[in-house]
Amino acid sequence: xxxxxxxxxxxxxxxxxxxxxxxxxxxxxxxxxxxxxxxxxxxxxxxxxxxxxxxxxxxxxxxxxxxxxxxxxxxxxxxxxxxxxxxxxxxxxxxxxxxxxxxxxxxxxxxxxxxxxxxxxxxxxxxxxxxxxxxxxxxxxxxxxxxxxxxxxxxxxxxxxxxxxxxxxxxxxxxxxxxxxxxxxxxxxxxxxxxxxxxxxxxxxxxxxxxxxxxxxxxxxxxxxxxxxxxxxxxxxxxxxxxxxxxxxxxxxxxxxxxxxxxxxxxxxxxxxxxxxxxxxxxxxxxxxxxxxxxxxxxxxxxxxxxxxxxxxxxxxxxxxxxxxxxxxxxxxxxxxxxxxxxxxxxxxxxxxxxxxxxxxxxxxxxxxxx
Numbered sequence: 459x460x461x462x463x464x465x466x467x468x469x470x471x472x473x474x475x476x477x478x479x480x481x482x483x484x485x486x487x488x489x490x491x492x493x494x495x496x497x498x499x500x501x502x503x504x505x506x507x508x509x510x511x512x513x514x515x516x517x518x519x520x521x522x523x524x525x526x527x528x529x530x531x532x533x534x535x536x537x538x539x540x541x542x543x544x545x546x547x548x549x550x551x552x553x554x555x556x557x558x559x560x561x562x563x564x565x566x567x568x569x570x571x572x573x574x575x576x577x578x579x580x581x582x583x584x585x586x587x588x589x590x591x592x593x594x595x596x597x598x599x600x601x602x603x604x605x606x607x608x609x610x611x612x613x614x615x616x617x618x619x620x621x622x623x624x625x626x627x628x629x630x631x632x633x634x635x636x637x638x639x640x641x642x643x644x645x646x647x648x649x650x651x652x653x654x655x656x657x658x659x660x661x662x663x664x665x666x667x668x669x670x671x672x673x674x675x676x677x678x679x680x681x682x683x684x685x686x687x688x689x690x691x692x693x694x695x696x697x698x699x700x701x702x703x704x705x706x707x708x709x710x711x712x713x714x715x716x717x718x719x720x721x722x723x724x725x726x727x728x729x730x731x732x733x734x735x736x737x738x739x740x741x742x743x744x745x746x747x748x749x750x751x752x753x754x755x756x757x758x759x760x761x762x763x764x765x766x767x768x769x770x771x772x773x774x775x776x777x778x779x780x781x782x783x784x785x786x787x788x789x790x791x792x793x794x795x796x797x798x799x800x801x802x803x804x805x806x807x808x809x810x811x812x813x814x815x816x817x818x819x820x821x822x823x824x825x826x827x828x829x
Contacts, residue, residue: 511560513598518557520695521608524550528689533705534682540704541659541727541735544614546679547699549665549692552608557599558666558695564593565628565666565719576744578814585628587749596626600723609725612699613660617725620658620736621753623745624724631718653680654817656702657740658724663700665692666719675712679705703735730761731768734797738804739817747808758801762794 524547530537537543553561565585568574574588589597599605600619610616619625669675675691677698691712692698700707712718726734741750769790776782 510564511595513557513595513602515602515604518554518560518599519602519604519608520551520554520557522551524548524612527612530701530704533679533687534685535704536682540701541732542613542615542701544612544699545701545705546677546689547612549690549696549698550612551695552605552662552664552697553599553695555695557595558664561593561596561599561626561721562666562719564588564596568592573746576814578744578816580816581629581631581744583630584744585630586744587623587746588628589625590622593626596721597622600625609660609662609699613701613725615732616728617660618728620724620726621750621757623749623753624658624741626721626723629718629720629722631712632716653706653708654740655704655706656700656724657737658726659701659703659735660725661700661702662697662723662725663692664697664721664723665694666721667694667717669693669712669718671714672712672718673714674710675718676710677707678710679707726757730764733793734758734761734800736800736804738806742804742806742811743813743815747811751805754804755801758797762797765790765794 527547528545529543530539530545531543533545535545565588568585568588574585574592576584576586578584589600606618663677669691672691676688677691677700679687679689681687688710689698691710726736736754738750738754769787772783772786
């Protein structure tokens with residue numbers, strides 16, 4: 459996983475040469491201190507310039523609680539259908555406009571880079587995996603403890619970004635003309651992405667564009683009873699939290715405006731003992747597989763290690779007490795076997811992955827639109 463720290467601009471050699479070569483003869487102690495201070499200030503200035511703006515929660519978070527948070531039961535699912543009883547939030551203010559503008563600058567700085575640009579059979583342009591190296595502000599914004607506390611509170615469970623690679627997946631599109639709205643007879647014809655479930659437990663979708671002149675852009679949810687419910691799209695700086703791994707949903711097209719940019723960050727439960735239903739079928743074809751596979755394996759192994767250590771303690775405690783808990787041992791082994799089998803099914807040979815080709819559920823939605 460990528461390091462959270464801010465990259466250092468400049469080198470020690472550069473700093474020392476700026477101070478040692480200063481043409482001062484027999485400087486006083488005060489003059490020396492002032493010279494060092496000026497040089498260090500220049501060094502810090504160059505460091506901040508190369509690193510970019512720093513994410514400051516008190517300045518860049520602008521959280522305003524969502525008006526309503528829907529539970530799984532409210533939309534017709536069992537409360538324990540997923541990893542949390544929470545289904546989806548209404549849009550809520552998350553970041554300040556200044557913060558979103560900085561994030562946009564980072565997006566545009568890497569937009570032309572082929573290394574991070576992907577296209578698929580359902581989405582013309584996406585940026586993935588750029589944040590750890592080229593979006594330090596964005597990366598730190600989503601990793602900040604205060605941001606995570608907000609997302610976790612809304613989700614009803616403590617969450618962390620699933621992997622660094624999935625921080626700020628960017629969707630870029632140009633909204634259709636408003637008159638096209640009249641030509642869409644139903645929601646399936648009006649969908650950017652067809653009915654699907656996400657690869658990861660939770661997502662937070664942040665709007666990064668001005669939506670003043672936009673119409674549409676809602677998220678449509680299929681309830682447990684088969685009904686369709688829409689959650690209005692967020693405005694710039696606002697976000698929606700969705701337990702998308704367990705709810706059928708689709709993103710409806712927006713009309714009007716110049717561009718539509720959203721950032722989608724995926725989350726998983728922090729607790730390693732909570733079941734992990736992660737699948738990679740919706741992200742594998744649009745990812746750099748070494749980054750995706752290695753980071754997924756890293757957190758899976760870290761979680762497994764935590765569970766093994768916990769079980770080892772229980773076994774040693776039982777040995778001291780001269781007892782054994784067969785049921786606990788069986789539950790542990792069953793959990794680990796299923797977890798390993800699930801991960802094994804998702805690590806597919808690269809030669810068997812068709813780049814840009816997403817699952818049939820999304821492909822069929824696109825096909826219906828063209829008929």
